[in-house]
Amino acid sequence: MIPSQIYVIAGAGLVSVGVFAWVVxxxxxxxxxxxxxxxxxxxxMLIGGARRVEGGPxxxxxxxxxxxxxxxxxxxxLGLALIQRIYDQRGERSVEERGPM
Amino acid sequence: MRGLPLISASIWVPLLGALFVSLWPRRYAARCGIGASIASAAAALLLVVAVALSGPRRERLGGWGAPAGIELWIDGFSALMIAMTAVVGGVVSVYALAYFRAKDSSGDPQRQEVEGRREAYFWRIWLLVWAAINGVFASADLFNLYVTLEVVGLGAVSLVALAGGRALPAAMRYLFVTLSGSLLYLLGVVLIYSEVGTLALFQAGESLIAGTLAQAALVVMVVGLALKTALFPLHFWLPPAHADAPAAVSALLSALVIKVTFYILVRLWVVVFPASVSQPVGEALMLLGLIAVIWGSWRALRQQRLKMLVAYSTVAQVGYLFLVFGLGPRADGSAGWQAGAYFAISHACAKGAMFLAAGAIARAVGHDQIEEMRGVGARLALPFFAFGLGGISLMGLPPSGGYVSKWLFITSAAATGDVIVVIAVALGGLLAAAYVFRVLALAFERAPREGAPSLRPIPATLGWSALVLGAVAVALGLAAGAPLALLEVGLPFGQSLAEGVTP
Known part of the structure; x- marks a missing residue:
């Protein structure tokens, strides 16, 4: 396995972790x-893909x-400022989720 | 006209405007803001006229071409979108002038301070968003699209948050949606780049071959952009974000911001991806679009708040936009794509008018509960008339922009034999009539003798600017020739997918 593949695979793993955290x-x-x-x-993944080109990065x-x-x-x-403002107003750091409907 | 940097002017005029508004003292924000808006609209319309007269334009910023430099490029489709932004943006700016000004009459200094800051921030962020929207329409490479898209998204979130209160959770949800959506798009850009080694839209389209990688890139990009355009079932964030924002902002979001991601999707479809890859995904998008038309209209009919009704109507109208990904490639020539583009501009004017009218009505009544608007219609004739004009276009009644685009949809669907599309377009129009007339019928009922709601006076500008947009939506049905001719400049949909974009 060449190093750039490690980057791509690890990147894909991080993407899944991020999506999981965002959804759950x-x-x-x-x-x-x-x-x-x-x-x-x-x-x-971008950096890993960059190494595929021949003749240096x-x-x-x-x-x-x-x-x-x-x-x-x-x-x-921007997100943190919004979270702070929501906390100031509502005293909680989560928002109720309306379902997809 | 040939040598003038008109494309970059359409971006830096609003950008400089945003800077000016930020630098000047806050009490001049509205005056600077409206001046910058007029200048931006003028710059954009100049560009559109130049494109209409002398064809597509290209600019290399700072003399640097691709791959290192940034190329701007305009054809009829992007020019039409820039014109839409200029018209809707210009009218909403006039509306915003009165909307944010009229509030601070209570005399409470602390409240005035908050309102003053809100007004100043509106102008700064809105001009920035305007620059970014024009930037998206002028971009000729995939990464530039990502950057401008992200600026539009972050600006739109901040505009929603301006309303404070219950808009904050809506803005938060919108932020997560818009960030994840553009990151998924960027992931697709990464995959395409690793395959073809270029970011330029057209070069990528020439060398991208059908395969697993292209398929993966298309799927992540479609999911990301459909999330940001609020296609059913990814529309959950839109109604609260659009309904709880200040009315001027709601109009901008529903009219313009969701069209930005739609525009990128159309470009990807026509220019970048080979037909064999995009065909099945396009069919799926069309099916989701059909469900969105029915579901969104049904939900709109059941809403208690006027602005929520208009927001759910946007969910339904987004459904029509996505019909083009099934119809466009199959229809003869460019009829399907034209239907989508024409629908986008007429929906922008109609929905802009309806949100502006809803904001004016809510300002006068003091809330936007539909049930309690019984009998206020006669005293608020101007905004309700504007609401009705927008409604005519949504229903697709002649003469209106909505009628022209639905007619284009139905003819191209009939030509390809998609009977289900014809049925859904007709049913969607009927449901739109139901939710528009539900509001109008209630408003024009004879007012109850006792307990008639008392109305606060509102500036006449609010009603008139809503009416102007409604009139434009109707005029798009009377003078469809000019926009459709502009749409043909540079043949943006000239290569139909059936023929394939492969070299």
């Missing part, structure tokens, strides 16, 4: 962490991951 958890901070793990998984996916990290950081900041 109720605590908002945990769900926010789930989304973060999901994004890390996607980024790792490919710069484009790395630039994409950098942009993605910036997006993830700002999204996390």
């Amino acid at each position: 958890r109720r605590h908002l901070v945990r769900r926010m962490m789930g989304v973060n793990i999901l994004s890390t998984g996607v980024f790792m 490919d710069g484009v996916p790395q630039a994409m991951v950098l942009t993605g990290i910036v997006v993830a950081v700002s999204a996390t900041a």
Whole structure:
């Protein structure tokens, strides 16, 4: 197994963990962490895929991951601010889920 | 006109506007904001006119082409979407001017402070979202689409959160949905890139071959984008987010933001994925769309709150949009895709008008419980008339944009023999008539002698701007020639999937 495959497989694992946390958890901070793990998984798959190109690493996916990290950081900041505001107003860090209906 | 950087102007004018509004003192926010909105609408319409007159345009930002640089690219389809954003965005901006201003009359300084901040933030974020929406429509590569999509999503969440109170949990749920949706899209981009080694939309389409990888990429992208467009059964987040946001924001979300992900899906279908891969997924999306039309309309009929009714109606109308993924590839030429694009713009105007009207009505009545609006219609004739005009388009009555697009749907479905689509489109129109008339009938009942609800005065701008959008929705049925001609510029749907996009 070549190292880049390890990255891709581990990335896929992180994506599953992230999706699981997002769907199953109720605590908002945990769900926010789930989304973060999901994004890390996607980024790792990107980096792993980048190594497949012959003739050294490919710069484009790395630039994409950098942009993605910036997006993830700002999204996390927005999410945490919202969670704080919800806690201030309602005294709890979870939101009741209406079913898919 | 050829050499002017009109495409990038349609993005940086609202972006600069957002910066200006943020830098100026807060009491000037509304004045700066409306000025920037007018400038943005003008820049966008200039671009649309240029595309209509002289064909598709391409720009390389800073002189850098693909793969390292960012290329912007506009054809008739994107121009039509940018025009839709300019018209709806411009009218909603005028509405917002009165909507956020009229609130702080209570004289309570703390309340005024909160309202002032809300108004300032609305203008900053809305102009940012406008820039990002135009950015999506002008993007020619998959990753640029991701970045602009993410800006639209984060901006939309913040706009929902502006309402405070019960909108906060709705905004939170919306944030999780929009983040996961765009990450799934990005995962698809990763898979495509690892296969073809390019991000440019057209090059990727030329070299992507049908296979397991393409299939996996398509499935994750479709799930992510359908989640963000609120296709049944992934629509659970939409009604609370759209209904609990401030009315001006609800109109923007229902009219424009969900069209952004629809646009990306159509581009993926026509340009990137080979027909053999996308065909079965398209059939499944069409089936879900049919269920969404019926289910969303049925739920709309059973709502107690006016804004929830309009929001569930959006769930139903999203269903029509997804019919194109089944019809578009099979229909003769580009008739199916045209139906979808025309439906998108007429729904934007109609739903914009209905949310603006619902906001004006709720402001006057003090709540939006439908049952307690008995007999207020005569005293709120303007907003209810606007609501009805939007409703005409949703029902698909002639003359209206909704009629033209449903007619296009039905003719292309009849040509391909999809009788079930014809039935569902007709049934969806009937159900739309039922929920629109339920509201109108109640509102225009003779007012009860005692206990008639007392109304607060509302600025006339609220009713008039809703009416303007409703009138545009009807006008789209009278003058369908120009938008349909614009849609043909650059032949965005020229290569039908039946012929295949493979080299």
